[in-house]
Amino acid sequence: MTTRLITGIGQLVTNEPADDRSHGALGVITDAAVLIEHGRIAWVGRAADAPSADETTDAAGAAVIPGFVDSHSHIVFGGDRSAEFEARMSGRPYSAGGIRSTVRATRAADEPELLRRARSLVREMLGQGTTTVEVKSGYGLTVEDEARLLRLAGQLTSEVTYLGAHVVPEEFADDRGGYVDLVTGAMLDACAPGARWIDVFCETGAFTVDEARRILSAGKARGLGVRVHAGQLGVGDGVRLAVELDAASVDHCTYLDDADVQALAGSETVATLLPGVEFSTRQPYPDARRLIDAGVTVAIASDCNPGSSFTSSMPFCIAVAVRDMRMTPAEALWAATAGGAAALRRDDVGRIVAGARADLVRLRADSYVHLAYRPGVPLVAGVWKDGDRVA
Numbered sequence: 001m002t003t004r005l006i007t008g009i010g011q012l013v014t015n016e017p018a019d020d021r022s023h024g025a026l027g028v029i030t031d032a033a034v035l036i037e038h039g040r041i042a043w044v045g046r047a048a049d050a051p052s053a054d055e056t057t058d059a060a061g062a063a064v065i066p067g068f069v070d071s072h073s074h075i076v077f078g079g080d081r082s083a084e085f086e087a088r089m090s091g092r093p094y095s096a097g098g099i100r101s102t103v104r105a106t107r108a109a110d111e112p113e114l115l116r117r118a119r120s121l122v123r124e125m126l127g128q129g130t131t132t133v134e135v136k137s138g139y140g141l142t143v144e145d146e147a148r149l150l151r152l153a154g155q156l157t158s159e160v161t162y163l164g165a166h167v168v169p170e171e172f173a174d175d176r177g178g179y180v181d182l183v184t185g186a187m188l189d190a191c192a193p194g195a196r197w198i199d200v201f202c203e204t205g206a207f208t209v210d211e212a213r214r215i216l217s218a219g220k221a222r223g224l225g226v227r228v229h230a231g232q233l234g235v236g237d238g239v240r241l242a243v244e245l246d247a248a249s250v251d252h253c254t255y256l257d258d259a260d261v262q263a264l265a266g267s268e269t270v271a272t273l274l275p276g277v278e279f280s281t282r283q284p285y286p287d288a289r290r291l292i293d294a295g296v297t298v299a300i301a302s303d304c305n306p307g308s309s310f311t312s313s314m315p316f317c318i319a320v321a322v323r324d325m326r327m328t329p330a331e332a333l334w335a336a337t338a339g340g341a342a343a344l345r346r347d348d349v350g351r352i353v354a355g356a357r358a359d360l361v362r363l364r365a366d367s368y369v370h371l372a373y374r375p376g377v378p379l380v381a382g383v384w385k386d387g388d389r390v391a
């Protein structure tokens with residue numbers, strides 16, 4: 001078996017704080033090297049102490065960071081909503097109703113086309129350093145269409161989320177109860193085998209907290225892990241529901257009251273912030289500082305979707321989070337790597353430590369700070385996934 005050594009790393013971000021506490025939770029080793037074997041990290045340390053290997057790559061003083069863990073995306077969809085974005089930029093507000101137009105286009109699209117477009121987004125993500133991505137259904141909203149989206153998502157990632165409860169589809173407008181019955185009945189039967197997670201959009205215009213509790217509890221009883229969309233458009237009860245159900249993550253968290261923050265701080269539930277959404281909907285940004293100072297674990301994800309946030313770029317999300325959500329560059333990078341891993345309850349990604357997957361990104365910069373300092377600049381110079389160079 002070939003062993004690969006990446007050496008000459010000027011700054012290695014490990015997310016192992018014991019390595020150097022001066023960068024907060026990040027953990028940094030200077031003049032470092034990483035040994036890769038069987039797709040995993042076999043050794044991490046100072047370059048001067050590195051073991052020999054079959055192949056050696058010289059990073060020439062660049063920074064190397066863990067691959068980004070994008071724990072929230074909706075990349076299997078049909079159609080285009082650029083006109084909706086354009087209208088928003090002339091003053092129209094964002095509403096959950098736009099989801100229904102993507103549902104129509106997705107139902108009409110054929111499978112090869114849906115897969116081709118989703119794969120191209122995954123490639124776009126990889127090229128920007130994302131080595132783990134979660135993918136949701138939610139634009140099908142019939143038994144067959146949701147199952148189809150999950151089948152396609154399963155060809156892209158192992159982090160597959162059943163989001164039959166994205167909105168109530170048009171044909172159930174006068175029968176919400178009937179739709180919740182479907183989501184917790186035949187649709188769950190068809191979808192649970194292909195998913196790891198269940199998610200609900202718990203918000204005005206989507207699902208109430210009581211509906212969300214019923215749906216998430218049904219998924220949990222089938223062995224699915226829980227995720228929740230809440231606090232995107234206003235304060236509600238979704239965040240506390242997420243904590244009550246021990247959700248791995250509650251996502252958006254733009255609007256939170258003090259009780260929400262307290263509940264999150266005393267829980268294992270990660271608050272996943274989605275800076276691309278506020279950027280693309282001209283909403284106020286969530287206050288990451290308030291959460292971090294209260295002791296909440298914070299992740300950052302792209303929420304890549306055609307409506308509220310059509311970016312696939314984690315470096316972009318980091319830059320916005322630092323500029324507008326009161327995060328430090330170190331906190332934002334942690335949130336986009338180890339934070340995303342925590343939001344997926346994974347300990348094999350998001351860190352560069354012996355035993356973890358060899359998912360690494362080499363930057364075209366000597367410090368991770370440049371991810372926020374040089375917004376919009378393509379700083380990803382090399383990507384390794386499971387030890388293989390993929391970009």
Ligand code: NIG
Pocket residue numbers: 074096098099102201229232277303305306307308309
């Ligand atoms: O996470 N908030 C709900 N769902 C997506 C938006 C999807 C859409 O607008 O198509 C989100 O922002």
Ligand code: FE
Pocket residue numbers: 072073074229303305
């Ligand atoms: Fe979302």
